[in-house]
Amino acid sequence: MDRDESRSDAGGRSRTRLALLRKRVLAGAKVLALALLAWVLVCVVTVSSIEIGCRRKTSSSLPALPDSELARLTADLPEYGRPEEDTYLSYPEWYIVWSYQEKAAFQRSHLPSGFSYFGAIGQYWSGYCGVNRLVQGRYAFNAGDHLMLVVIGTSFTLEYALKSLYENTVGRISEWLSGNQPVEEDRYAYAVAQRYADFVLVRPFYEYSFSKELAGLWKETHLFGPHLARKWERKLFLTYDYAVEAFYCELIEIATRLTFGVAGTDTYARIDNASDSVFVAHPHIRRVKPIGRTSYIVIIPRYQEFTPTAISLAHAGVRFRDIAGNREIVVSVIAPRSFTYDLNDGEILFASDVPTNPALKRLVLRTSVPSLHALLAALRQRRFAVEHIYDY
Numbered sequence: 402m403d404r405d406e407s408r409s410d411a412g413g414r415s416r417t418r419l420a421l422l423r424k425r426v427l428a429g430a431k432v433l434a435l436a437l438l439a440w441v442l443v444c445v446v447t448v449s450s451i452e453i454g455c456r457r458k459t460s461s462s463l464p465a466l467p468d469s470e471l472a473r474l475t476a477d478l479p480e481y482g483r484p485e486e487d488t489y490l491s492y493p494e495w496y497i498v499w500s501y502q503e504k505a506a507f508q509r510s511h512l513p514s515g516f517s518y519f520g521a522i523g524q525y526w527s528g529y530c531g532v533n534r535l536v537q538g539r540y541a542f543n544a545g546d547h548l549m550l551v552v553i554g555t556s557f558t559l560e561y562a563l564k565s566l567y568e569n570t571v572g573r574i575s576e577w578l579s580g581n582q583p584v585e586e587d588r589y590a591y592a593v594a595q596r597y598a599d600f601v602l603v604r605p606f607y608e609y610s611f612s613k614e615l616a617g618l619w620k621e622t623h624l625f626g627p628h629l630a631r632k633w634e635r636k637l638f639l640t641y642d643y644a645v646e647a648f649y650c651e652l653i654e655i656a657t658r659l660t661f662g663v664a665g666t667d668t669y670a671r672i673d674n675a676s677d678s679v680f681v682a683h684p685h686i687r688r689v690k691p692i693g694r695t696s697y698i699v700i701i702p703r704y705q706e707f708t709p710t711a712i713s714l715a716h717a718g719v720r721f722r723d724i725a726g727n728r729e730i731v732v733s734v735i736a737p738r739s740f741t742y743d744l745n746d747g748e749i750l751f752a753s754d755v756p757t758n759p760a761l762k763r764l765v766l767r768t769s770v771p772s773l774h775a776l777l778a779a780l781r782q783r784r785f786a787v788e789h790i791y792d793y
Contacts (some may be wrong), residue, residue, distance in 0.1 A: 422640060445767035447551045455530035457537045471726060474692055481669045482726030486540040491733055491791050492765060493529040493550050497557050498601045504755045505594040512581060515570045515702035517756040518565035522558050522754050529554060529752045579631035585622050602705040607654040611647035667700045668792050669709055671722040679717055683710065707792040715774035724770050724792060731791040734764045736778055746776040
């Protein structure tokens with residue numbers, strides 16, 4: 402009897418624990434669902450605000466009529482074309498990359514509290530607003546691009562806002578306690594920031610392994626050392642930062658692949674004046690089919706690798722007829738702050754400061770694809786750094 406009662410009590414406790422676990426799981430699911438709903442509402446409100454508040458102020462010509470020759474040549478290449486508006490709408494996404502580059506460069510010689518976090522946030526949204534004015538009314542509303550820009554924009558805003566608030570309160574105090582001297586965790590954080598900034602030039606940010614960096618933080622830095630208060634404050638802050646980044650990257654990777662699939666890493670283009678020596682010098686460019694004696698449809702690597710490749714091709718005398726089926730393309734350039742745009746080629750769309758270097762500014766330009774070589778030559782003559790060619 403006692404044994405039966407004991408079994409009954411154990412079963413009752415087990416059922417009670419199971420019921421409590423169910424309640425906790427349901428409560429967690431509700432919180433997650435509410436958070437997701439709140440984010441969706443934020444996205445809807447943000448896109449609506451951008452669409453209403455960032456309207457095109459002047460008339461603009463409509464895109465060119467479809468190219469029948471291009472359609473014939475690429476009929477067997479279903480992945481040839483990409484939406485032309487992507488050359489504009491990819492700018493805000495890449496701005497986050499530039500901001501990470503600037504932040505890493507800043508951390509090389511400064512403590513993190515001095516970085517202009519809110520300045521970078523403002524530049525992201527002003528850049529998004531600027532490109533929206535350029536595409537609105539010219540192209541059909543691209544829901545996927547706008548959803549992506551709002552998701553990464555709100556997460557970028559939250560990340561930088563929280564870091565600014567923390568670094569300018571707790572972080573400032575620990576900097577003061579260390580006599581504004583960096584500790585080994587500061588140096589480790591700079592190395593991670595630089596590795597991450599280099600990574601996102603060539604791969605999507607969500608593929609970066611912050612889990613590996615978190616493990617490295619505890620393996621490669623000591624438990625004790627000079628300026629112990631700063632050392633432990635940095636170690637705990639970076640632990641939390643890298644853990645959150647790892648979770649977020651995994652979440653975005655799953656969501657991105659479910660929504661958009663796996664993005665291609667190549668760009669098609671039609672080029673002229675391409676001799677065999679060009680392909681010998683650029684073995685990463687693949688000839689898909691000839692369309693003339695020195696004219697080809699080719700495949701060029703996408704993302705940041707496209708920029709130096711296109712510059713090198715233009716310098717070698719190659720001419721682009723179209724890129725991914727499009728005849729307009731956006732280019733960003735780093736130029737002296739005092740420079741007034743006076744080039745014959747290209748058109749300035751907008752400019753912004755480089756927060757970490759007051760002597761420089763970022764120019765966002767538009768040109769026709771057939772004139773890309775002329776713009777690149779003019780920029781090369783002025784010795785301006787071409788930051789990126791936005792290859793859709």
